[in-house]
Amino acid sequence: xxxxxxTILPADRIHSRLIDRIAYANDASYFRxxxxxxxxxxxxxxxxxxxxxxxQNKIPMTLRAAGTSLSGQAVTDGILVDISKHWGEYSxxxxxxxxxxxxxxxGGFLNNVLKPHKRRIGxxxxxxxxxMMGGILANNSSGxxxxxxxxxxKTIHSMTFxxxxxxxxxxxRPDAHKIFxxxxxxxxxxxxxxxxxxxxxxxxxxDETLAEKLRRRYQMKNNNGYLLNAFLDFxxxxxxxxxxxxxxxxxxxxxxxxxLDTLPDYNYKYxxxxxxxxxxxxxxxxxxxxxxxxxxxxxxDRESLRSVExxxxxxTILKELPAGATAILxxxxxxxxxxxxxxKKEAGRVIHELKLIHDVEFTDxxxxxxxxxxxxxxxxxxxxxxxxxxxxxxxxxVAFPVQxxxxxxxxxxxxxxxxxxxxHPFDPRLTTPRPFHxxxxxxxxxxxxxxxxxxxxxxxxxxxxxxxxxxxxxxxMVLALPPAALPLADFQARVDADAWAxxxxxxxxxxxxxxxxxxAVRAHVDLAATLKQMGMALAFTGAADFHHMGDGPLxxxxxxxxxxxxxxxxxxxxxxxxxxxxxxxxxHPRFNLVFDRPFFCAIYDLxxxxxxFAGYICAPDT
Numbered sequence: 001x002x003x004x005x006x007t008i009l010p011a012d013r014i015h016s017r018l019i020d021r022i023a024y025a026n027d028a029s030y031f032r033x034x035x036x037x038x039x040x041x042x043x044x045x046x047x048x049x050x051x052x053x054x055x056q057n058k059i060p061m062t063l064r065a066a067g068t069s070l071s072g073q074a075v076t077d078g079i080l081v082d083i084s085k086h087w088g089e090y091s092x093x094x095x096x097x098x099x100x101x102x103x104x105x106x107g108g109f110l111n112n113v114l115k116p117h118k119r120r121i122g123x124x125x126x127x128x129x130x131x132m133m134g135g136i137l138a139n140n141s142s143g144x145x146x147x148x149x150x151x152x153x154k155t156i157h158s159m160t161f162x163x164x165x166x167x168x169x170x171x172x173r174p175d176a177h178k179i180f181x182x183x184x185x186x187x188x189x190x191x192x193x194x195x196x197x198x199x200x201x202x203x204x205x206x207d208e209t210l211a212e213k214l215r216r217r218y219q220m221k222n223n224n225g226y227l228l229n230a231f232l233d234f235x236x237x238x239x240x241x242x243x244x245x246x247x248x249x250x251x252x253x254x255x256x257x258x259x260l261d262t263l264p265d266y267n268y269k270y271x272x273x274x275x276x277x278x279x280x281x282x283x284x285x286x287x288x289x290x291x292x293x294x295x296x297x298x299x300x301d302r303e304s305l306r307s308v309e310x311x312x313x314x315x316t317i318l319k320e321l322p323a324g325a326t327a328i329l330x331x332x333x334x335x336x337x338x339x340x341x342x343x344k345k346e347a348g349r350v351i352h353e354l355k356l357i358h359d360v361e362f363t364d365x366x367x368x369x370x371x372x373x374x375x376x377x378x379x380x381x382x383x384x385x386x387x388x389x390x391x392x393x394x395x396x397x398v399a400f401p402v403q404x405x406x407x408x409x410x411x412x413x414x415x416x417x418x419x420x421x422x423x424h425p426f427d428p429r430l431t432t433p434r435p436f437h438x439x440x441x442x443x444x445x446x447x448x449x450x451x452x453x454x455x456x457x458x459x460x461x462x463x464x465x466x467x468x469x470x471x472x473x474x475x476x477m478v479l480a481l482p483p484a485a486l487p488l489a490d491f492q493a494r495v496d497a498d499a500w501a502x503x504x505x506x507x508x509x510x511x512x513x514x515x516x517x518x519x520a521v522r523a524h525v526d527l528a529a530t531l532k533q534m535g536m537a538l539a540f541t542g543a544a545d546f547h548h549m550g551d552g553p554l555x556x557x558x559x560x561x562x563x564x565x566x567x568x569x570x571x572x573x574x575x576x577x578x579x580x581x582x583x584x585x586x587x588h589p590r591f592n593l594v595f596d597r598p599f600f601c602a603i604y605d606l607x608x609x610x611x612x613f614a615g616y617i618c619a620p621d622t
Contacts, residue, residue: 001037004057008049013040024080028127030392032073034112035062035080043084047254048166052077055164059295063250065103065132065258069139072381072393075251078615082248092117093259098157100259103134105313109161114340118335119262126377137255140227142249144296144376145333148221150263153230153246160257161245171242172259175574188237195240196232220399226252266295266333268340271369274328274354274361275321281355282326284406289330296331299409307382308375315372317358320384325357325361329376331369340364388421390484423469426451436517437597439488439618446620448596449569452513457591458506461485461494465503466514466594470603475612478503480518480600481593488598492616495600512591517620518568519601 002016015021015038025034036059041047054061058079067074067084099110108129111120116242123136124143135141137159142151158172167184181188201210208216211232218229230243245252276282276619282299289297302325307578321327332343347362354523363369368377375382384393399409426449434564435443456467462483469476480503482491603613 001057001316004053005037005039008053009039009041009046009092013042015039017398024064024215025075025083027067027069027072027074029070029072029075030394031075033075033077035076036078036469038080038082039516040082040085043160044160044168044256047081047256048168050081051164051166051254063138063254064135065138066106066127066128066130069135070133074135081588085131085151088254096262099262100257101255103132103137103255105133107131107133114262114279115265117262118267120265120294121260122146122263123152124150126380127425133258134255137246137258138250141220144298144394145331148219152245152258152260153227155263156263157244157259157261159242159245159255159259161242162254162256164253166563167236171238171258177236177238179444180241183497187403190239191231191240195235196233198228198410201510206429213291220401222399224491244317252472264335265602267333267473268337268364269365269366269369270332270340270344270362271372272331272347272360273315273372274316274356275358276326276328276359277322277354278324279408281404283409285354286405287403289328290402291330292350293331293343294330294347296329298329300329300376300379302326303386304379304383305375307386308379311375311378311382313371314375317393318375322357329372344584345351384562386419413447417593420473421570423471424451428569431518431569433596434515434517436595437619439598444619446517448515448517448594450513452511452517454509454511456507457510457512457593458503458508460499460502462492463491463499463503464591465506466512466593467507468516470516474606476604476606477605477606478600478602479514479593479595481595482599484597488616488618491598506612510590512593515594515596517595517617519617520621 002011002014005014015024016036018039021034021036024038025463034367039050041050050061053059054264060076061081062074062076063079063081063083064074065084079304083102088103090099090101090105090110090113092099092113094593096114096119099121101110106129107123107125112132113513115559123141124146125131125136125141127465128136128143131141132404137152142148148154158170160168161170163184171492173179192296197212198210201208205213211351214228214232216225226244227247228238234240234243245255270617274283274285275284279299279301286297300429302321302323305318305321305325316325330347332340332347334340334343346364351360363372380393382396387393398408414501419595428449430450431447433445434448434452436446458465464481466479467476468479480495482488482494598616598618601613601615601617604611
């Protein structure tokens with residue numbers, strides 16, 4: 001392959017050594033693909049030749065700028081085209097009303113170039129001081145302020161692109177539309193046909209036509225796939241294509257040059273951080289804060305804040321916040337003092353109406369503002385650093401209309417993937433196969449873990465109970481084993497809200513042995529009926545009292561719980577070594593619980609009294 005590529009590029013811009021290819025196997029995501037070769041073209045002609053070469057040899061070709069995206073667009077097991085070199089030219093045009101640039105230039109650099117002109121580019125990804133314009137355009141990157149009104153899609157003026165068939169066009173040319181229609185008639189015609197199919201589609205889904213659905217979806221930040229709103233926003237096929245190339249992640253062509261309309265820079269900023277008792281109160285505050293004129297409204301939950309509270313310069317209050325507390329970082333921005341004065345009045349008004357747990361001080365001091373923004377800008381890396389060794393940080397973006405954010409956040413909080421690490425791990429050397437007796441009378445072999453220690457234990461109405469804590473102990477698993485002679489249906493009939501309360505009150509510390517099968521359970525459950533049966537029927541009616549959670553009449557309309565529960569002996573080796581060092585004589589256990597038949601299992605949060613997962617285990621692997 002290297003020999004073939006040297007017909008396109010000189011050898012010093014082709015990297016095929018294993019060490020070079022491994023260096024490009026990762027981007028900022030958790031994906032890893034080793035490319036067959038890394039090439040660094042410096043002209044449109046070389047890009048055209050690479051398109052032709054990869055098509056002829058049926059090899060994938062991936063374009064890469066800085067590689068800072070978290071979604072894996074910049075890795076490949078084909079040919080990786082690195083455009084971070086040789087593509088760094090730019091020019092300020094029309095009195096700084098526009099800026100022209102090549103894709104290998106860092107976004108923050110362009111803002112520094114525009115700053116003396118009191119202008120800026122619209123896109124503002126958090127990584128703007130590292131990511132490059134090729135990725136900003138190809139991903140339609142946006143950050144904390146630009147939203148859907150100042151992103152690349154909305155501020156692109158023109159571009160020079162190269163299609164995979166080699167066709168190249170500078171769309172700023174006066175005759176660009178005519179050239180495109182004449183030289184690429186099949187593409188132009190196909191784009192218009194797609195537009196008509198969208199407009200003419202009368203099929204409705206949830207009372208929306210396809211066109212109505214697209215308009216609604218793209219009112220929010222939505223980079224999931226191509227920006228199909230281009231078919232609704234533009235009439236000419238070239239304009240549609242330009243805006244499909246934005247956000248296409250390099251799959252439709254190469255953007256060799258872009259021209260963005262610049263925007264006024266905001267010289268006046270007013271920044272403050274607010275603290276709330278819980279995430280719902282914070283989420284409910286986002287809409288009124290946004291309506292008051294704030295350009296940035298960032299929610300950070302307690303775990304996120306905990307990951308940065310040790311950093312120098314961050315607010316000292318972070319370490320003092322109670323469990324469940326949530327912060328909102330808000331910033332008002334204006335280009336003149338008169339507008340900012342109005343924003344300050346609005347900020348004071350809205351703060352007075354919020355349910356805050358601590359006094360808030362807004363500031364216009366750049367140094368103090370930088371201290372407030374520092375934790376937010378580094379929070380993804382800080383949260384990722386808290387993950388257990390050997391695991392990967394996975395990020396997902398979800399968009400909701402801001403006025404429904406509070407309900408959406410609560411729904412997401414209760415859609416749980418749970419993989420528990422025991423506070424007191426099981427020794428895998430003690431794991432042995434045993435039969436598990438199923439409800440139908442049959443048995444299956446399963447690996448059973450075993451551990452003797454002091455547990456929270458109880459027996460209530462012949463049901464044996466034990467509490468197995470996770471992590472630091474805030475979360476734990478309640479296991480309830482019915483008598484062997486009691487049919488599962490009869491046991492289920494006994495488990496209600498009263499029984500649960502009696503169980504929790506009965507726990508006391510006892511020495512005993514717990515023998516538990518490894519579990520791998522996945523469930524999608526509508527909990528509404530179950531919660532009503534367990535005593536929460538009132539919460540689903542107009543008589544529910546949730547006034548502490550928000551203004552206006554609130555009730556629960558639906559509870560859909562999706563959970564994955566996986567438990568095993570994680571971390572047992574270190575504990576086994578410690579147990580040997582202790583060297584004490586082993587006392588006689590007071591109880592011996594063997595969960596070798598159907599039992600009740602619940603993941604419970606001591607601090608919030610929330611049941612995160614509940615179900616009957618009828619087989620260890622379901």
